[in-house]
Amino acid sequence: MKLLEKIRSFLTREGKFEDMEEFLLSNNFGIEFTESLVKEVKERKINAGNFKEAFARKVKDIIQQVDSSLHFSDIPPTVYLLIGSNGSGKTTTIAKIANLMKNKGKTVLIVAGDTFRSGAAEQLIEWANSLDLPIVKQKQGGDPASVVYDGIDSGISKKIDVILVDTAGRVETKKTLIEELKKVESVIVKKTEKLPAETLLVLDAYTGQSALSQIEIYKEAVSITGIVLTKFDGSSSGGVVIPIIEKYKIPVKFLGTGESIEDLNVFSFDSYLNKIL
Numbered sequence: 001m002k003l004l005e006k007i008r009s010f011l012t013r014e015g016k017f018e019d020m021e022e023f024l025l026s027n028n029f030g031i032e033f034t035e036s037l038v039k040e041v042k043e044r045k046i047n048a049g050n051f052k053e054a055f056a057r058k059v060k061d062i063i064q065q066v067d068s069s070l071h072f073s074d075i076p077p078t079v080y081l082l083i084g085s086n087g088s089g090k091t092t093t094i095a096k097i098a099n100l101m102k103n104k105g106k107t108v109l110i111v112a113g114d115t116f117r118s119g120a121a122e123q124l125i126e127w128a129n130s131l132d133l134p135i136v137k138q139k140q141g142g143d144p145a146s147v148v149y150d151g152i153d154s155g156i157s158k159k160i161d162v163i164l165v166d167t168a169g170r171v172e173t174k175k176t177l178i179e180e181l182k183k184v185e186s187v188i189v190k191k192t193e194k195l196p197a198e199t200l201l202v203l204d205a206y207t208g209q210s211a212l213s214q215i216e217i218y219k220e221a222v223s224i225t226g227i228v229l230t231k232f233d234g235s236s237s238g239g240v241v242i243p244i245i246e247k248y249k250i251p252v253k254f255l256g257t258g259e260s261i262e263d264l265n266v267f268s269f270d271s272y273l274n275k276i277l
């Protein structure tokens with residue numbers, strides 16, 4: 001059942017506050033948002049008749065706390081660094097963003113910074129070839145910071161507009177992961193004299209609340225500028241966007257809505273609300 005119908009069904013029956021609360025929590029809307037919504041229902045400010053508008057207003061209030069627009073560097077290249085746990089959708093999202101930028105008329109270079117997983121570079125090479133875009137890579141097991149160094153170097157000399165940097169999802173330990181990402185970020189800073197225009201943490205919408213603990217881990221390593229929420233096409237409610245913004249004030253910049261190259265939505269309040277309701 002769609003979210004809107006489901007909540008309406010709670011609202012049309014008296015005393016279903018607890019079920020509604022449980023439902024919102026299980027859809028990852030987080031404690032704060034859920035309690036505030038249920039409170040307004042109890043106070044009869046929200047009812048079945050005005051629920052859609054009231055819900056939209058509350059979601060908008062939160063989303064407007066952050067800037068969801070995509071950042072570009074005044075002086076090229078614009079660098080986007082994608083990070084996140086294995087299988088979250090980093091490499092696929094790189095291909096999707098590359099396609100989007102290419103369609104905007106920008107020149108794009110892809111950097112295969114995942115030197116850890118076997119086949120990672122090959123996966124990215126396939127995407128780069130199908131999009132007819134240049135890629136910088138090294139052999140598996142190499143130092144990711146060194147690939148990134150080469151990639152930025154090449155992007156600068158070719159006057160590339162947008163450089164997209166892929167990274168490994170799993171490394172030996174959390175400590176190596178953090179050290180590795182710090183090194184990659186500092187190489188980008190060294191070569192471009194600024195932080196990446198976007199450091200995007202890619203989160204699988206199905207992970208629900210554990211998305212929040214992933215933010216905790218990754219923000220230790222780098223300054224996250226935005227979230228990409230992938231697999232938003234399935235039955236996941238995507239409610240986790242709300243506590244992410246409430247707790248961390250980090251905007252969601254993209255929604256991944258499928259496995260093919262066009263399945264990426266630049267985040268907006270309207271598209272998000274439409275999807276979740």
Ligand SMILES: Nc1nc2c(ncn2[C@@H]2O[C@H](COP(=O)(O)OP(=O)(O)OP(=O)(O)O)[C@@H](O)[C@H]2O)c(=O)[nH]1
Binds near residue numbers: 120256
């Ligand atoms: N349905 C759906 N599938 C997605 C989406 N994004 C990625 N996938 C799929 O998720 C799987 C993992 O995607 P990858 O892009 O390889 O993930 P990754 O984060 O690069 O993984 P590692 O390189 O192993 O760390 C692939 O089968 C993708 O097709 C999405 O938005 N929706």
Ligand SMILES: [Mg+2]
Binds near residue numbers: 090091169
């Ligand atoms: Mg990958």
